[in-house]
Amino acid sequence: MSIVTVQLGQCGNQIGFEVFDALFSDSHCPQKFCSKRENEAYQASCKERFFSEEENGVPVARAVLVDMEPKVINQTLSKAAHSGRWKYGQHSHFCQKQGSGNNWAYGYSVHGPRHEESIMNLIQKEVEKCDSLSGFFIVMSMAGGTGSGLGAFLTQNLQDQYSNSLKMNQIIWPYGTGEVIVQNYNSILTLSHLYRSSDALLVHENDAVHKICAKLMNIKQISFRDINQVLAHQLGSVFQPTYSGEGSFHYRRNPLGDLMEDLVPHPEFKMLGVRNIPQMSENSLAYSTFTWAGLLKHLRQMLISDAKMEEGIDWQVRPPLSGLPTLGKMPLTKEFHFNTSIANLVILRGKDVHSADLGAFKDPALYTSWLEPVTAFNVWKTQRAFSKYEKSAALVSNSQSLVKPLDMIVGKAWNMFASKAYLHQYTKFGIEEEDFLDGFALLEQVIASYRNL
Amino acid sequence: MGRRRRRRVDPADAARALPEAIAVLTRTLPTGPSPETFRRAKFDRPEAAPALWRLLFCVLSPMPADGASPSLALEAQARSVKAALRFQGYPRRALAQLPDDGSQGGRELLLALAWLLARGPTLEQLLAQSRVRLGDEMPVCECESLASPGPAVPSVEADGCVDIRHLQWLMGKLRFRWRKLMASQQEQCALLGKIHSYTRGCHSDRSLGHLSVTETELLRDPEGGQQLLQRLERENVRLEAALEWRRRELVFWQWMDTVLGACPPEASQPTFLPKIPAQGAAELELVVRELQALQEELQGVAETRPYDPFDLLVDTWAPPASLHEQDWVGGHGPEWSASRRALQEAVRQDLVALQWAWERGGGLAQPHGPHRLVRTEAGAPEGRGLQATEVIEVLRSREACLEVVLGQLQGQCRQELARLVGTLPGLIWIPPPGR
Numbered sequence: 001m002s003i004v005t006v007q008l009g010q011c012g013n014q015i016g017f018e019v020f021d022a023l024f025s026d027s028h029c030p031q032k033f034c035s036k037r038e039n040e041a042y043q044a045s046c047k048e049r050f051f052s053e054e055e056n057g058v059p060v061a062r063a064v065l066v067d068m069e070p071k072v073i074n075q076t077l078s079k080a081a082h083s084g085r086w087k088y089g090q091h092s093h094f095c096q097k098q099g100s101g102n103n104w105a106y107g108y109s110v111h112g113p114r115h116e117e118s119i120m121n122l123i124q125k126e127v128e129k130c131d132s133l134s135g136f137f138i139v140m141s142m143a144g145g146t147g148s149g150l151g152a153f154l155t156q157n158l159q160d161q162y163s164n165s166l167k168m169n170q171i172i173w174p175y176g177t178g179e180v181i182v183q184n185y186n187s188i189l190t191l192s193h194l195y196r197s198s199d200a201l202l203v204h205e206n207d208a209v210h211k212i213c214a215k216l217m218n219i220k221q222i223s224f225r226d227i228n229q230v231l232a233h234q235l236g237s238v239f240q241p242t243y244s245g246e247g248s249f250h251y252r253r254n255p256l257g258d259l260m261e262d263l264v265p266h267p268e269f270k271m272l273g274v275r276n277i278p279q280m281s282e283n284s285l286a287y288s289t290f291t292w293a294g295l296l297k298h299l300r301q302m303l304i305s306d307a308k309m310e311e312g313i314d315w316q317v318r319p320p321l322s323g324l325p326t327l328g329k330m331p332l333t334k335e336f337h338f339n340t341s342i343a344n345l346v347i348l349r350g351k352d353v354h355s356a357d358l359g360a361f362k363d364p365a366l367y368t369s370w371l372e373p374v375t376a377f378n379v380w381k382t383q384r385a386f387s388k389y390e391k392s393a394a395l396v397s398n399s400q401s402l403v404k405p406l407d408m409i410v411g412k413a414w415n416m417f418a419s420k421a422y423l424h425q426y427t428k429f430g431i432e433e434e435d436f437l438d439g440f441a442l443l444e445q446v447i448a449s450y451r452n453l
Numbered sequence: 454m455g456r457r458r459r460r461r462v463d464p465a466d467a468a469r470a471l472p473e474a475i476a477v478l479t480r481t482l483p484t485g486p487s488p489e490t491f492r493r494a495k496f497d498r499p500e501a502a503p504a505l506w507r508l509l510f511c512v513l514s515p516m517p518a519d520g521a522s523p524s525l526a527l528e529a530q531a532r533s534v535k536a537a538l539r540f541q542g543y544p545r546r547a548l549a550q551l552p553d554d555g556s557q558g559g560r561e562l563l564l565a566l567a568w569l570l571a572r573g574p575t576l577e578q579l580l581a582q583s584r585v586r587l588g589d590e591m592p593v594c595e596c597e598s599l600a601s602p603g604p605a606v607p608s609v610e611a612d613g614c615v616d617i618r619h620l621q622w623l624m625g626k627l628r629f630r631w632r633k634l635m636a637s638q639q640e641q642c643a644l645l646g647k648i649h650s651y652t653r654g655c656h657s658d659r660s661l662g663h664l665s666v667t668e669t670e671l672l673r674d675p676e677g678g679q680q681l682l683q684r685l686e687r688e689n690v691r692l693e694a695a696l697e698w699r700r701r702e703l704v705f706w707q708w709m710d711t712v713l714g715a716c717p718p719e720a721s722q723p724t725f726l727p728k729i730p731a732q733g734a735a736e737l738e739l740v741v742r743e744l745q746a747l748q749e750e751l752q753g754v755a756e757t758r759p760y761d762p763f764d765l766l767v768d769t770w771a772p773p774a775s776l777h778e779q780d781w782v783g784g785h786g787p788e789w790s791a792s793r794r795a796l797q798e799a800v801r802q803d804l805v806a807l808q809w810a811w812e813r814g815g816g817l818a819q820p821h822g823p824h825r826l827v828r829t830e831a832g833a834p835e836g837r838g839l840q841a842t843e844v845i846e847v848l849r850s851r852e853a854c855l856e857v858v859l860g861q862l863q864g865q866c867r868q869e870l871a872r873l874v875g876t877l878p879g880l881i882w883i884p885p886p887g888r
Contacts, residue, residue, distance in 0.1 A: 001640060131647075132640030164635050253640075257633040265625025266618060370616035 001134035001254045002049055003239075004126045005063040006154065009147025010072045011172050012139040013065055014224060017076045018232035019139070020061045023050050024086050026236055026387045033351045034384045038249075042384050045241040045251040051086060052129050059086045062130065064122045065093035066154075068111060068146045092126065094119050104186040105429035107149025108193075112157075120157060127162075134256045135166030138198075142190045143174040143183035152193035159197040166256050169198045170235070173205040173405065182422050184413035189431065191406075192439035195446065200264045202272045203402055204231050208308035215311050217281045233387070234274050237394040238347055242380035252380070262378045263343045263398045268449045271402045275302050276394040277310050290391050292348070292356035299346070299393055300360050306339040306401045319365035340453045341367050341399040343376040350391035353381045368453040403450045410443050471708055474701040480694035481576055483511040483583065494559030495712045501559035506531050509562060512569060512579060513537040527555040538565055547716075560716060567709045576695055585684050588825030589645055589665045593844050649828040661827055 007016035027046040031039050051059035061080070065088065067073050073095045080087045094115065127133050136158055140151035151169070158167055171194070174183050194201055209230050213222045217230070238259075244252035252258060264270050277299050278290060298310045305317035317338055344366075348356055362373040386392045416422065417436055427433070472488040479485020486504040494501035510530040514537070525533070531553050538548065548565055551558035569575045645666070652664035664672070671678045824839060874882040 001636060131643040132636055134636055164632050166629075166632065254633055254636065257629060257636065261626055261629040261633065265629055266622045267625060268621075370619040371622065375622075 001132045001257075002052075002062055002130035003134050003137055003256060004123065004130065005050075005061070005137040005139060006123065006158075007063055007065045007076075008138065008140040008151045008154070009067055009144055011141035011144060011147050012151070012170075013067060013072050013076045015170070015172070015228045015231055016063060016065070016139050017079060018225075018228040019235050020050065020063065020080070020086065021083070022229070022232035022236040022387075023240065024059070026240060028085075029385075029387055031384060033390070038384060041251060042241050042382070048131075049134075049239075049241075049255075058084070060089050061086060062126055063088060063092060064119070064126055065095075066119055066150065067093075067095045068098065068107075068150075070095045070097065089126075092122060094122055102145030102180055102182070102186075103425055103429070104145060104149040104182070104189055105426040105431040107146050107151075108153050108189075109149075109430040111146065111150050112153030116153075116157060119154065120161065123158075133162075133165055134254050135168065135199075136162070137168055137170055139170040139172075140190075141172040141174065143178060143180055143186045145180075145186070148186050148190040152190050152197075155194055156197045166200075166260055167198050168200045168202055168256060168260070169194050171201050171203050173203050173207075175206045175210070176405075176408070182416075182425065184409050184416065185422065185426070185436070187409050188413045188436065188439045188443060192442045195270060195442060198270070200260055200272055201270050202274065202396075204234070204274070205308070205405065212279055212309045216279050216309055218284075219281075230279065233279070234276050234394065237276050237349065237386050237392055238274060238396055240349075240382075240386060241384075242347060242349075242382045251382075255380075258380075259345060259396065262345055263396060266342070268446065269342050269398055271406075271446070271450075272396055272398055273401050274394060274396050275299065275308060276392065277302070278389065278392065279309065282388060285388055292352070292391060292393075295391060295393050296346075296356060296358065296360065299395055303341065303344070303395060303397060303399070304339050304366060306399075319363060321365075339399050339401050341376070341397050342371060342453065343367075343378075343398045345378045345380065345396045347380045347394040347396070348391075349382050349393075350385040350389065351383070353383050353391075356381075400450050400453060403447055406443065407447055410440065410447065414440060470701070470704045474698070474705045477694050477698045477701055478705065481580075481691055481698055482508060483579065484508055491563065494563045495708075495715060497558075497560040497715075499557055499559070502557050502562065503527055503555050505559055505562035505566070506534060506555045509534045509538075509565060509569075512566070512575065528553050531555040534565075541569075543568060560712060563709070563712055564716070567706075567712075571706075576698070580688075580691060580695060583688075585681070585688050586823075587665060587667050588661075588827075589649075589667075590823040590825055592823045593839065645826065646828070649826070661825075663828060665825070 005016055005019070007013045023046060027043045034042075047053075047059060050062055052062055054060050065073050065076060073093050077088050077093065096111075096115070123136075138151060138155055138158070140147040142148055155167060155169060158165075171190075174180070174187070180186070191201070206227065209227045210222060212230050213219045213226045217226070219226050239255055241251040242255065244250050263272060277295050278285075278288070280288065298313065301313050301315060301317070302308070302310060304319060305314040307313045319338060344361060346358060346361060358377075358379055361377050364373050367373055367376045417440075423433065423436075426436075475488040475491050479487070484507060486501075486508060490501045490504050494505055506527060507530060510525075510533060513534055531551075535549055535551075535553075543565060545561065545564060545568075548558065548561040551561060648666060648669060649663045652669060653662060655664050656662055656668070667681070671681060827838070871882065874880055
C-alpha cells in the first residue's frame with residue numbers, strides 16, 4: 001500500500017528529499033546477509049510504497065511539493081533529477097512567486113484557501129496513481145510561516161476529503177533558541193490545529209538531532225543537510241519493509257496503519273518520538289560490531305531516561321520498584337525524571353534478528369497502569385539490514401518525553417500572549433485571540449493528560 | 454413403514470441400515486464422529502460427549518472448512534455451542550445446563566444435532582459454506598452474515614473499576630482497524646480489476662471472458678492446481694454422501710425417536726431469566742424489574758381488551774425512555790392516549806418508510822448469496838446475472854435508510870444520557886465537540 005508525501009515549505013521540501021533519497025539508497029544497498037529473493041521482495045515493497053513507475057524506468061517519488069517561493073523547490077527538483085536514480089514528478093509541485101514572511105495566519109487564512117484547489121488537485125493526481133492508498137505523510141515545520149500555517153490548513157482539508165485515509169504529520173520541532181520571534185505562537189497554533197485533524201504527530205526535535213550530529217557523527221560544521229540526513233535515516237529505519245508477524249516472511253502491507261493502531265488509538269495521546277541506535281559516521285561503522293543485547297539495553301535506557309542518543313545516557317534512572325500503581329493514586333515512588341510510556345514500537349533490522357531478546361521492554365513498570373505490556377509493546381523485525389548497519393534498532397514511542405518541551409513552549413507563548421505582543425500580525429488575517437485561547441486550552445489538556453500517566 | 458415397502462426387509466440388512474446411515478451422515482458433515490460414538494451418545498456415555506461438542510461447534514460456527522481456524526479449547530467450543538443454540542431458539546434447557554468442560558451430555562447433544570438437521574437446510578448450508586469457489590465472489594446482501602452470530606467471544610470479567618482511558622484506547626484501535634480494512638478492500642478491488650482486465654480473452658467460457666484469481670493461480674502454479682483438484686474431489690465425496698443421506702435418513706429419524714424416549718422428562722418453568730452476576734447487580738435488577746413489569750402489563754392488556762394485533766404491536770414496541778414514565782405504563786387519561794397516538798403515528802411512518810425503501814430498492818431479482826465477479830467491456834451486450842450498477846443503487850438506498858436509523862438512535866442515546874445526567878446532582882454534562 002502506498003503513502004503519499006506532502007512536502008511543505010523550505011523545511012518540508014529539504015527533509016522530504018533526504019527521506020526519499022535515504023529510502024532509495026537503502027533499498028539498493030548491496031546486502032551480505034539476506035537472499036537475493038528476499039532482497040527483491042524488500043525492494044519491491046519499498047518501491048510500491050514510496051515510488052511509482054514511469055515509462056523510462058526511473059522511479060518517481062509519490063510526493064507533492066508545496067512552497068510559496070520557487071527557490072527551494074527548484075533546488076529539490078534538480079537535485080533529485082541529477083542523481084539519475086529517482087526523481088520527482090514533473091508536475092507534482094506547486095509554488096508561488098512571493099513568500100509569506102513567516103506569518104502563520106497568512107499561511108492559514110490566505111494562502112490556504114487561495115491555493116486549496118490547486119494543491120488538492122495535485123494530491124488527488126498522486127492518489128490516483130496508487131493502487132491502494134494507506135495514507136499521507138505531511139512534512140512541515142512547526143514554527144515557521146508557510147510550512148506551519150499552510151500545513152495546518154491542508155491537514156484539515158485532507159481530513160475532510162480523505163477521511164478514511166491515515167494522516168501522519170512529520171513535525172520539525174524548532175531549536176529552543178530559535179530565530180523567529182513568534183515561533184512559540186506558531187507552534188501553539190500549529191499543534192492545536194493538527195491535534196484535531198491529524199492521526200499522529202511524529203516529532204523531530206532539531207536540538208536532539210543537532211546533538212546527534214555533533215557527538216555521534218563527529219561533524220564539525222553542522223549544516224541543515226546533515227541534520228536532515230540523520231532525520232531521514234530515522235524515518236527510513238521505521239518505515240522500510242518489515243515482516244508482517246512473528247514467523248512470517250511476507251512484508252507487512254500497511255506499516256502506517258499498523259503503527260497507528262499500536263501507538264495512537266487514544267485521541268488525547270498523539271505525540272510520538274523516534275530514537276534509533278546505532279547512529280554513527282560511515283567511517284566508524286566499518287570498525288564497530290554490535291550485539292542485540294547491547295543495542296537493546298542502551299535503547300531501553302534511552303527510553304526511560306528520555307535520552308535521545310546513546311551517548312551520555314543517565315544510567316541512574318530506574319523504573320519504579322512498586323510495580324503498577326493503583327488506580328487513582330498519584331505514583332509517589334516514580335522517579336521524578338522517569339519517562340513513562342503509553343506504548344512502544346521497536347523495529348529491528350539485521351543479522352540474527354530472531355535471536356534478539358526483548359523481555360526488558362515488556363516490563364510493566366515502563367508503562368502506564370491502564371495498558372498491559374502485551375498491548376502496549378510491539379515489535380517489527382526483518383533480517384534484511386538497513387543501509388550499511390549490520391544491526392539496527394529503532395524505537396517509536398508514545399511517552400512523556402515531549403511534555404517538557406511542550407510545556408516550555410506553552411509557557412513562553414503564554415507570557416507573550418499575556419502582554420498581547422505581536423498579536424496584530426495574526427488578528428490582521430483572521431486569527432483571533434479566541435483561537436489562541438482554544439489552542440492553549442487544548443495543549444494544556446494534552447500536557448495534563450500526559451503528566452497524569 | 455410396513456405399508457410403504459413392497460418387499461420384506463432382511464433382518465441383517467435392517468441391523469446394518471442404521472450404522473450405514475450414520476456413516477453416510479458423518480461423511481457429509483465436516484468432522485463426523487464414528488457410528489459407535491453416536492450409539493454411545495444415546496446411552497449418555499461420557500466418552501461420546503467431546504466428539505459431539507466438537508461436531509456441533511463445526512456445524513454452528515461459520516468458519517470455512519479449508520481456512521486455518523484457530524482451534525479453541527473444548528470448553529470454549531462448548532460455550533460457543535450453547536450460545537449459538539440459544540440464538541437459534543433451541544428449546545431444551547437440559548443442554549444449557551450441561552457443564553462447560555464438555556465432559557457430559559452425549560444424548561442431549563445428539564438431540565440438538567437432530568433438531569438442527571430437522572428444522573432447516575443445515576446440511577445444504579454447510580455444504581454451500583465450504584464449497585470450492587473458482588470465481589472471485591462478492592456477497593450482494595448481508596443475509597449470511599446476519600443469520601449466524603459468529604463464534605462466541607469470551608467475555609472478560611472486569612474486576613473493580615475500569616480505567617476509561619483503556620476503553621478509549623480500545624475504541625480507537627477498532628476505528629483504526631476499520632480504516633485499515635477499508636484500505637485493504639480498496640486495494641483488493643484495484644488488484645482484482647487489474648487481473649480481470651489483463652486476462653481478458655483467456656477464459657474458455659465466452660460469457661465470462663476473463664480469469665479469476667483462482668484460475669490465474671491454476672495456470673501459474675501447477676502444484677496449486679493439484680491441491681485444488683484434491684479439494685474438488687473431497688467436495689465431490691461429501692456431495693455424493695449428502696445425496697445418499699437423503700435416501701437413507703428415515704432409519705436415522707426412527708432411531709432418534711428412541712433416543713428422545715430414553716431421556717428423563719423435563720420439568721417446565723414459566724420464565725427463563727438470565728443469571729445475574731454479582732457485580733452490576735443493581736443495574737441488572739432494574740432491568741429485570743422493568744422486564745417483569747412489562748410482562749405483567751402485557752398480560753393485563755391482553756386479558757382486558759379484545760385482541761387487536763396492531764394494538765399489541767404498539768404496546769409492546771416502545772422506545773426505552775418511556776419505560777421510566779410511570780403514567781405511560783398502564784396509565785389512563787388524555788396524556789396517555791395522546792402519547793399512544795403519537796406512537797402509532799411513528800410506527801405507521803416507519804412501516805411506510807420501509808415499504809418505500811423496499812420498493813425503490815427494487816428487491817433484487819436475483820437470489821441472495823455470493824455472486825461471481827465478471828468484468829465486461831463498456832457497451833458489450835449484457836450477460837446473465839446482476840448488473841453492478843443495480844446492486845450499487847440498492848446498497849445506496851439501504852445505506853441511506855441505515856443512516857436515518859443511526860441518526861435516530863444517536864438522538865435517543867443523547868436524550869437518555871441527558872436524562873441520566875439530570876438525575877445526578879452536581880454533575881455538569883459537556884458534550885464532546887462535533888467531529
